[in-house]
Structure formats: structure tokens, C-alpha cells
Amino acid sequence: MSADTLLEVQNLHVSLPSLAGDVHILKGIDLTVKKGEAIGLTGPSGSGKSTLLMTLAGLELPSQGKVTMNNHCLSDMDEDALARFRQTNIGIVFQSFHLIPTLTAFENVTLPLELAGMGKDYLEKAETALANVGLAHRLDHYPGQLSGGEQQRVALARAVIAQPPVLLADEPTGNLDQSNGSQIMDLIFGLKESLGVTLIMVTHDMGLARRCDRIISLRDGMIDAA
Ligand SMILES: Nc1ncnc2c1ncn2[C@@H]1O[C@H](COP(=O)(O)OP(=O)(O)O)[C@@H](O)[C@H]1O
């Protein structure tokens, strides 16, 4: 693996069980991503974009092939090692925010640091992270008291609080109106500039995909060469 490579996906196949038998979802994906690169992942609904992202996060297991991130082969790690690896290496944002409803914005953001057992300065870090997404005045609000755009900004602050080298985003603006969506995208591309984060983002919005360094298109579980 060359020094400027962050992610290498080799002959990745993923099959998942369903009532009707195994579904072969990813069918031989090869992909190399450089440090600091932004990839826009597009393709029709059902083509395997979310499954690919989950496999890159180590949340789905390959049935064949392998994923190497930051020089670690994900399939060589057991669940505990993977969880620790994820805490320090990968931030994830989803279309539907996934905040914990019984925790305030501040508590949602500090959670990854608490889980990782990081020092006392995490309180300050979380305040800064929320201020950076324009939510310094919403620390004590619960998700239910925040708009969709605000919730996604909390989710983004949570995703990058541990300064992971990789940010995976699955249609991060899919549930937002145009103006909130573009705020989130400006924040995400700002993080790429300021933290040098490597971004892999699923989106249906070709305008957004074009802001990435490279577009990868999936079709029926394979990279579409066209
Ligand atoms: N847990 C699962 N078990 C079985 N089939 C699944 C599972 N998750 C997704 N699929 C199927 O895999 C295909 C790809 O899904 P997905 O990765 O969500 O696609 P996309 O994000 O591109 O819309 C779809 O046909 C979907 O029905």
C-alpha cells in the first residue's frame, strides 16, 4: 500500500441473508482512495451504496475480498478491535441523523469521547465542535427540540469530535431542504479543508457529487465504468 493511500478495497463481495436466501449485494468492488481525497458515491437506489459504506466502516463483513484502511485490514480485527479502530479512525453521518433522543446536543457529541475514555478536555472539545457548526447556543437542547438541519449539524459535530481521518456520509442532505442541505455540505467540505479528512459521501445530488474530487458510480453491486 503506497504511503498516500488511505483506503484500499480489493475484490469486495458482500452477501447478506434474507428470507428468500442470500442476496449478493456487492459483486467485486476494487477501489483505492488517497489521503484527503473526497469521493462522491452515486448510483440508483438498491445498487449497494449504503452496503459499501457500512462495509468500509466495518459494520458489515465482506463475504470475499478485503478492506484495508490506514494500513489495517478490517477483517483481521475482532469486534472489540474494530470498535476501537472505528472510534479513532472513522466518523459516520447518516441521512436520518441517528442522535440519541434522551441526550442533549452536548451529550450526544461527547458520547464518542466518553466511550473512547479520552481525557477531561473533552468537555471543551465538544463545546468547540458545536460552536464550529453554529450551535453554541443549543448545547442543552434535546434532538426533539432541534430542526432537522440543526440535528444533522449535531450529528456532524459528533462524527468528527475525535478528529477521525475518514468521514463516511450516507446521503447526509437527503432529509434536508436546500438551504439546510447546503449549510451541511459547506461544513463537510470545510472539514475536508481544515482537518484534511478523507470523505466518502453517498449522494443522489450530482451537484454535490461534482464538488468531490472524484465520482464513483455503482450499478447492481459493481462500479459502473461508464
Ligand atoms: N440487511 C440486508 N439483508 C438483505 N438484503 C439487503 C440488506 N440490506 C440491503 N439489502 C439489499 O441490498 C441491495 C442494496 O442495498 P443498499 O446498499 O441499501 O443500496 P443503496 O444504498 O444503493 O440504495 C438492495 O437490493 C437491498 O434490498
Ligand SMILES: [Mg+2]
Ligand atoms: Mg442507501
